[in-house]
Amino acid sequence: xxxxxxxxxxxxxxxxxxxxxxxxxxxxxxxxxxxxxxxxxxxxxxxxxxxxxxxxxxxxxxxxxxxxxxxxxxxxxxxxxxxxxxxxxxxxxxxxxxxxxxxxxxxxxxxxxxxxxxxxxxxxxxxxxxxxxxxxxxxxxxxxxxxxxxxxxxxxxxxxxxxxxxxxxxxxxxxxxxxxxxxxxxxxxxxxxxxxxxxxxxxxxxxxxxxxxxxxxxxxxxxxxxxxxxxxxxxxxxxxxxxxxxxxxxxxxxxxxxxxxxxxxxxxxxxxxxxxxxxxxxxxxxxxxxxxxxxxxxxxxxxxxxxxxxxxxxxxxxxxxxxxxxxxxxxxxxxxxxxxxxx
Amino acid sequence: xxxxxxxxxxxxxxxxxxxxxxxxxxxxxxxxxxxxxxxxxxxxxxxxxxxxxxxxxxxxxxxxxxxxxxxxxxxxxxxxxxxxxxxxxxxxxxxxxxxxxxxxxxxxxxxxxxxxxxxxxxxxxxxxxxxxxxxxxxxxxxxxxxxxxxxxxxxxxxxxxxxxxxxxxxxxxxxxxxxxxxxxxxxxxxxxxxxxxxxxxxxxxxxxxxxxxxxxxxxxxxxxxxxxxxxxxxxxxxxxxxxxxxxxxxxxxxxxxxxxxxxxxxxxxxxxxxxxxxxxxxxxxxxxxxxxxxxxxxxxxxxxxxxxxxxxxxxxxxxxxxxxxxxxxxxxxxxxxxxxxxx
DNA sequence: TTGAAAGCGCTAACAA
DNA sequence: TTGTTAGCGCTTTCAA
Numbered sequence: 257x258x259x260x261x262x263x264x265x266x267x268x269x270x271x272x273x274x275x276x277x278x279x280x281x282x283x284x285x286x287x288x289x290x291x292x293x294x295x296x297x298x299x300x301x302x303x304x305x306x307x308x309x310x311x312x313x314x315x316x317x318x319x320x321x322x323x324x325x326x327x328x329x330x331x332x333x334x335x336x337x338x339x340x341x342x343x344x345x346x347x348x349x350x351x352x353x354x355x356x357x358x359x360x361x362x363x364x365x366x367x368x369x370x371x372x373x374x375x376x377x378x379x380x381x382x383x384x385x386x387x388x389x390x391x392x393x394x395x396x397x398x399x400x401x402x403x404x405x406x407x408x409x410x411x412x413x414x415x416x417x418x419x420x421x422x423x424x425x426x427x428x429x430x431x432x433x434x435x436x437x438x439x440x441x442x443x444x445x446x447x448x449x450x451x452x453x454x455x456x457x458x459x460x461x462x463x464x465x466x467x468x469x470x471x472x473x474x475x476x477x478x479x480x481x482x483x484x485x486x487x488x489x490x491x492x493x494x495x496x497x498x499x500x501x502x503x504x505x506x507x508x509x510x511x512x513x514x515x516x517x518x519x520x521x522x523x524x525x526x527x528x529x530x531x532x533x534x535x536x537x538x539x540x541x542x543x544x545x546x547x548x549x550x551x552x553x554x555x556x557x558x559x560x561x562x563x564x565x566x567x568x569x570x571x572x573x574x575x576x577x578x579x580x581x582x583x584x585x586x587x588x589x590x591x592x593x594x595x596x597x598x599x
Numbered sequence: 600x601x602x603x604x605x606x607x608x609x610x611x612x613x614x615x616x617x618x619x620x621x622x623x624x625x626x627x628x629x630x631x632x633x634x635x636x637x638x639x640x641x642x643x644x645x646x647x648x649x650x651x652x653x654x655x656x657x658x659x660x661x662x663x664x665x666x667x668x669x670x671x672x673x674x675x676x677x678x679x680x681x682x683x684x685x686x687x688x689x690x691x692x693x694x695x696x697x698x699x700x701x702x703x704x705x706x707x708x709x710x711x712x713x714x715x716x717x718x719x720x721x722x723x724x725x726x727x728x729x730x731x732x733x734x735x736x737x738x739x740x741x742x743x744x745x746x747x748x749x750x751x752x753x754x755x756x757x758x759x760x761x762x763x764x765x766x767x768x769x770x771x772x773x774x775x776x777x778x779x780x781x782x783x784x785x786x787x788x789x790x791x792x793x794x795x796x797x798x799x800x801x802x803x804x805x806x807x808x809x810x811x812x813x814x815x816x817x818x819x820x821x822x823x824x825x826x827x828x829x830x831x832x833x834x835x836x837x838x839x840x841x842x843x844x845x846x847x848x849x850x851x852x853x854x855x856x857x858x859x860x861x862x863x864x865x866x867x868x869x870x871x872x873x874x875x876x877x878x879x880x881x882x883x884x885x886x887x888x889x890x891x892x893x894x895x896x897x898x899x900x901x902x903x904x905x906x907x908x909x910x911x912x913x914x915x916x917x918x919x920x921x922x923x924x925x926x927x928x929x930x931x932x933x934x935x936x937x938x939x940x941x942x
Numbered sequence: 943t944t945g946a947a948a949g950c951g952c953t954a955a956c957a958a
Numbered sequence: 959t960t961g962t963t964a965g966c967g968c969t970t971t972c973a974a
Contacts, residue, residue: 604967606966606967606968607967607968607969608967608968618967618968618969619968619969619970622967622968622969622970623969623970626969650967650968651966651967651968653966653967654966654967654968654969655967655968655969657966657967657968658967658968658969658970659968659969
């Protein structure tokens with residue numbers, strides 16, 4: 257921001273016209289004569305004039321920037337979401353500021369405030385695992401900041417959201433295991449305070465019921481913390497040490513899946529013969545990592561696109577226009593490899 | 600940015616003082632009487648006054664924002680770098696705008712311009728694989744924009760940089776294989792137009808020479824494109840099909856390592872008995888993925904921190920102060936697992 | 943100790 | 959068709 261930039265005034269002075277004329281000429285205003293227009297645009301080109309977006313923001317009370325709150329960037333799913341967001345945002349002329357909460361409630365509160373102070377035009381947010389209080393979001397919405405939740409939504413706050421059909425994901429995953437003949441299917445759940453964990457659990461239960469299998473409480477374990485795979489390993493060990501252990505596991509997230517896979521390896525069990533496994537897996541090269549794991553693919557890029565689209569629509573809505581919150585539901589798909597199929 | 604915000608004027612009016620007094624009171628100016636100061640700060644607190652950072656930016660000709668050009672976010676190494684950057688930037692009061700070039704030269708050119716137009720105070724950049732022309736960077740530097748390169752540097756442009764000692768990484772990796780008794784060590788190199796690829800290659804050669812092993816041209820292959828692992832697989836097949844195939848492979852990057860591992864699996868070869876492998880590996884859960892692969896750990900977080908630190912130092916330098924470009928060199932470390940060691 | 947005024951770069955209503 | 963003026967929110971000289 258050093259090396260002082262060419263401004264509209266410079267052009268005006270050089271051409272002996274007023275600043276407003278230059279401003280108008282630059283935006284192709286119909287009132288400006290072709291000659292002036294030509295002179296201005298040519299000089300602007302020559303001097304390499306670049307409009308000062310900060311002055312613009314101040315004037316128009318619009319920063320053309322959207323803020324993104326993301327739990328963790330170092331995560332295939334979430335960084336894919338960012339890709340989708342940038343894709344749509346840049347095309348629409350918005351910059352993107354990304355803030356990581358690192359799954360911390362406090363960081364999330366600080367970050368939302370910081371974004372607001374930076375006068376972003378709107379916020380895309382996915383709540384942290386820790387978050388149980390939503391006042392920091394609600395207060396922004398109350399002030400009229402457009403906000404859209406993605407993936408980890410917050411139903412307490414009334415705004416648009418883009419989610420994955422987690423009930424369906426849970427249902428399909430469980431059904432896939434049932435279809436292969438597994439009968440005692442365990443579920444390693446994520447923290448049930450996260451809506452999506454709760455819904456995956458519901459899908460799991462419904463699939464069991466629909467296929468005449470009992471829902472066994474001891475086969476459902478909740479992984480409340482999951483910075484790494486240790487908790488999941490413990491839970492898996494607990495499951496496999498049951499008097500009647502499960503013959504399959506549906507793991508709620510990638511960390512859970514990893515923990516389960518590690519324990520299974522350690523115990524020398526073979527997939528799919530000794531045990532079936534389906535899990536969300538977001539590490540990068542699935543092809544290499546676990547040919548035996550049936551994985552659930554989450555449409556991250558698409559989610560980012562949809563979320564950005566909704567937010568920009570809301571930002572650009574006329575003052576008087578009332579925007580009804582929308583909910584976009586995306587479906588997951590199961591990636592089944594030959595090596596993971598029984599029979 | 601809707602829901603009009605409390606401004607200094609509002610506070611001034613309410614208190615019957617001038618805007619300048621409020622401004623001074625808020626920044627604890629010594630000339631202001633304790634009573635006024637108290638009244639102002641209390642009202643500001645009560646009305647939840649937030650300074651308008653855009654007005655500030657315009658006034659001070661400083662946006663307190665730094666731009667980051669990153670080849671690809673969906674990548675463990677690079678997203679770790681972002682973590683490091685945010686860590687330092689936020690602590691110093693800067694926002695971070697991230698732009699992905701997606702390894703495309705054209706995107707990179709567009710992105711640098713866009714960041715500049717957004718009046719970032721400085722830019723952190725890592726050049727795309729495709730980039731061979733550096734004019735877009737040079738022109739920014741010429742205009743006095745502080746710039747720091749990280750990881751994928753560009754020696755043609757004279758500014759600070761944070762790099763990994765890739766010569767050392769190449770040397771240590773190769774030496775590790777030599778120490779285990781491998782004698783025909785192949786190298787899958789990245790595009791040699793990237794400085795770091797060239798340096799890893801040099802380290803590889805030097806290690807061979809230092810240990811009395813010949814540098815065999817046919818054992819060095821260059822993976823010029825690497826969107827996915829297919830090219831690397833081809834190259835590995837080519838190596839293994841040589842009349843005298845290599846007994847070990849040093850893979851230049853994670854995609855190369857993946858390709859090599861896949862081919863080795865397909866051919867039923869066992870590591871470390873039939874073949875030795877060392878590779879850069881940046882996928883997330885290395886523990887699960889490849890216990891047989893000796894991996895090279897790159898200090899991403901630290902790199903982000905150092906780069907941000909250098910940039911901010913440059914941004915905040917006094918006008919007259921001359922900042923000499925600095926180069927920070929970080930070392931990699933080898934992660935060797937028992938299962939990857941021969942003998 | 944405080945206020946008035948100017949200005950950062952741009953745009954838009956109003957005047958000419 | 960173009961210029962004048964005011965103002966977005968803030969800071970800072972200069973004057974009181």
